[in-house]
Amino acid sequence: MDRDTMGMDEPPESRPDTPANDTCPHCGAAVPDAAKGCRPLFVEVSFRQMSDRDVFSMHRLTVDAYALQHPDEYCKSAKSLAAHLTGLCWAFEYDGSPEVAKALKKWLDGNPGIDRLVPPESRGTGSIADVHGTQGSAEHIGAVRKWARSVWEAWAEHHDKARRWVEEAQR
């Protein structure tokens, strides 16, 4: 029996489960549903990082970059914004030093007086979608670093502040 006699239309050649025809208003990622935004992509990337030891080390950088692209939701307090911004400073300017990480954690736990920073208009050239679309751990790591670097650069007007905070934490 061929299809014609069955009277059925052939399915479209390509019909992805989640067509990306919207964009996240915060980071510009192509997403299937603007209402949910890019959060489902972040959840899937995080799951992969948690379950694959080769990319686990990228999780903190991913969280910091993601939060700083979506500050209305993930940097509601001055402290959380400072935590994520100093996280990127630590990653890119302190090479992820364990001693500095420890000092930063202690500093934040001590509830230091922290100014509320105003997020920049532009928040980086990449998005979580760039990481979501990667194959293999090397590509994943490269995409996280490139995207997170673009977020760090986008926050340039607050670099001096972030550096002062990291220095304060180490005193």
Ligand SMILES: [Zn+2]
């Ligand atoms: Zn987004």
